[in-house]
Amino acid sequence: MKTLDLVLPDTRYPIHIGQQLLGKVELITSHLKQPRVAIVTNTTVAALYLEPLLRSLEQAGIDCLPVILPDGEDFKTWDTLNQIFDALLSHRCERGTTLIALGGGVIGDMTGFAAACYQRGVPFIQIPTTLLAQVDSSVGGKTAINHPQGKNMIGAFYQPQAVIADMDLLDTLPERELSAGLAEIIKYGLLGDEQFLGWLEQNMSALRKRDKQALAYAVEHSCKMKADIVAQDEKEQGMRALLNLGHTFGHAIEAGLGFGTWLHGEAVGAGMQLAAEASRQLGWLDQAQVARVEAVLKQAGLPTVAPALGTARWIELMGHDKKVEGGEIRFVLLKSLGHAVVAKLPAAILEQTLNSRFVGNIA
Amino acid sequence: MKTLDLVLPDTRYPIHIGQQLLGKVELITSHLKQPRVAIVTNTTVAALYLEPLLRSLEQAGIDCLPVILPDGEDFKTWDTLNQIFDALLSHRCERGTTLIALGGGVIGDMTGFAAACYQRGVPFIQIPTTLLAQVDSSVGGKTAINHPQGKNMIGAFYQPQAVIADMDLLDTLPERELSAGLAEIIKYGLLGDEQFLGWLEQNMSALRKRDKQALAYAVEHSCKMKADIVAQDEKEQGMRALLNLGHTFGHAIEAGLGFGTWLHGEAVGAGMQLAAEASRQLGWLDQAQVARVEAVLKQAGLPTVAPALGTARWIELMGHDKKVEGGEIRFVLLKSLGHAVVAKLPAAILEQTLNSRFVGNIA
Structure with a gap:
């Protein structure tokens, strides 16, 4: 222990x-x-x-x-x-x-x-x-x-x-729930630790086979990262918001389909893919990095394509996010793999993201 | 101001x-x-x-x-x-x-x-x-x-x-609501400031005539006492419980009659009378002091006789109090006028209190 x-x-x-x-x-x-x-x-x-x-x-x-x-x-x-x-x-x-x-x-x-x-x-x-x-x-x-x-x-x-x-x-734990948990683990790699992302890519099959040592390491590393962030910002006045990577899109998916249709982790998985795509459109990530996100999510058994809710409905649902400030939605985006920031997204880029190949083939 | x-x-x-x-x-x-x-x-x-x-x-x-x-x-x-x-x-x-x-x-x-x-x-x-x-x-x-x-x-x-x-x-403010507020003001005198109790006895008619200066003084003095207590014990680990004088009995009255039948302050008034009577039966107050409590409550237009809920129902209702510890109800009682303490009450004394002249003529 x-x-x-x-x-x-x-x-x-x-x-x-x-x-x-x-x-x-x-x-x-x-x-x-x-x-x-x-x-x-x-x-x-x-x-x-x-x-x-x-x-x-x-x-x-x-x-x-x-x-x-x-x-x-x-x-x-x-x-x-x-x-x-x-x-x-x-x-x-x-x-x-x-x-x-x-x-x-x-x-x-x-x-x-x-x-x-x-x-x-x-x-x-x-x-x-x-x-x-x-x-x-x-x-x-x-x-x-x-x-x-x-x-x-x-x-x-x-x-x-x-x-x-x-x-x-x-x-x-059912397979689907295990994958949902892996989404939040991948999140820690993406938001703050590229080396951990690399470890996950290498150990994903051990994790999915429920190797206890691999799981314990992934849990410990994730909890340590979370504990460090929460210790600095318990009430989410600043950096704690980074833990919401994938969640603004993800919560909209959950609410849009009805809570419980997608698991939270599944929605966060697809949401992180959209955050990566939006970051690419901002010029922060390149195609290869977006593909790397897609690959690790798929390795974990997670969806990388979000349901087509319709742009207006997406925006309406995301407007309820707790990070909204002065009517503007704020997103957690990726400056690079392993480096997340909170930022606003120009309307055109948001729309392009919601019309990218990462939205749509599921109703 | x-x-x-x-x-x-x-x-x-x-x-x-x-x-x-x-x-x-x-x-x-x-x-x-x-x-x-x-x-x-x-x-x-x-x-x-x-x-x-x-x-x-x-x-x-x-x-x-x-x-x-x-x-x-x-x-x-x-x-x-x-x-x-x-x-x-x-x-x-x-x-x-x-x-x-x-x-x-x-x-x-x-x-x-x-x-x-x-x-x-x-x-x-x-x-x-x-x-x-x-x-x-x-x-x-x-x-x-x-x-x-x-x-x-x-x-x-x-x-x-x-x-x-x-x-x-x-x-x-309706007359009845004014009296209900006076109950909480009297509470501060009883629990911690006998001199303020004396001031209230002397100024009660000015307060009931809504003399602005008298009201502002009473509000200020009460808020000051409350602020001092809360500053020392925000989460009610100890002395803040003293602010509950009259409230264990009072909450039982409110719940027993149905919320809204008696005003909260009215229930606290009758509850403080019962707390004084219980304190007398413990030998802490004398008859004259209980009569003084009764007189000031009456001056304020408050009830001094609680409804007859039946002893078993009283005890059941008070068993939901947030001060209950290890199944035992704890009361705020008066060591003297101006000095409240939290204490358990022997069952016989509680029963005598609930069968005293301060319970009963109202259904």
Whole structure:
């Protein structure tokens, strides 16, 4: 097991990465204020991992309340969030009760937001069960639910007590979800570390075969990059926005097709391809670099062509992005591979990008 | 105009107290990140004060989006909160858009919570239009909505950019609401300043006649006490809980009768009477002191007898209090007049209190 520390002005917390961590109950119990937790998970994950977690916590004398939600991005709503509040209140959970998020990004985001709001804030611990959640959403304290008019529009910056990333939990992850997680890993290479991008190109087949050592290295490297960025800019006043590479296009894809149609990581994959293409049209990348992005995304099993939503609809959807400033959409673009910046995009270039070969053959 | 400063580890903000402040638009504009605000108010307040505020902001070149909600504590719900989000998203309000809460405690709590959650946090300014909001709820950053199972159960600690308390707005306040505000003012005397309690006894008739100078002094003194306490304990880890004097009983009254039946301040008034009676039964206060509490509450036009909810129902409702720890309800009680403490109450004394002459003649 390796442990990274995320150090923030007001708090710090460990990110544990390794195998057989679900049984190491002290990683959880050392953070509890009272011998009581609520474990928030979904029907899919509960069937696989709830019992072993319950068993080890109960053996340690911890009272556990399981809260089992429906599975999927389309349930990342107020109604589902309220199921958590109902359960916590019905069972009289207190300010000292710790919530545990056992699941992927949706469960982590919702549990974190529930923890931020319940009685104005209770502790929580992230146990991410997808690759995407392990490398990205479980780290850094962004929590949220979706609104019909935009993804992650209602949320909070609220940090967990600890993140426990157990590679063994990835054994049961569907192929498509594994690829979605690889999208966020590729993102770290593209936005800030070309050498890591090279490592990914060389090790992609090991990653897709779920080689535990390769996975652990990729998770650790991604978390380290994220922790460094978040430590410098917790509330996204500046450089944290770089972590949104591919996300302005990606969120529009998710909202445009209906949340849950494409996985978040798939949408981010196609979104990064569009960001690369836009960067090429700005003269920042060349054809070969755009092709390199396309190749690594394909290696990871990700889409590189976004659905044809229609230019007007694209722009409308992207207008809801949280980076919009004074009515202008701001994009994360690539000055070079391994060097992202936040920039505005001239309307003509945006339009050309949305009419490039990277948009269109899927409805 | 007097200005107090609330100084916190991460931020500081001014509390302006005076007359004719609604026209002093620089008190608002000096805090804006972009020339755009959303003014959240309710139907009652909008009819009185929205136009003048809009006029002075628009003259200053500020784009204003009014969001007018239904009036009343029973609307302090997710559904009403979501009306704010719908309006902000439909009008593409951004992270730099400031929300202005123009209203009483319900509007302030909901607008503050909306500001805490919208795009994970946007700035907001409090313009409290009730005495209760001016002396208490607008200061200190507690925001929330109610849940059917408990008051203020879903919320955040989130500080405004400024609080603007204009005494002129109290001219139109209904008598009953004025008394409700006086309850929170009396609270400050009881919990921490016996001399101020004496001042209130002597000046109660001036306050009820809405003498502007007397009101401004009472607001200023209350805000100063609150600011001192919040500065020491923003997140209610300790002494901030003292501000909950009368609130454990009071919240049970509000929830037990249905939110909005009694005003919050009325419930707190009767709740403080019960806290005084419980303190007497513990041997901390004598009969004369309990009678003094009763007299000042009556002077203020407040109820001193709580509704008969039935002991079991009382205890059930109070079990949802945010101060519950390890299943035990903790109360704010009076060691003496002007000296509150947080303490547990032996079951027998709680029961005697709930069967005292301060509970019962109202259904």
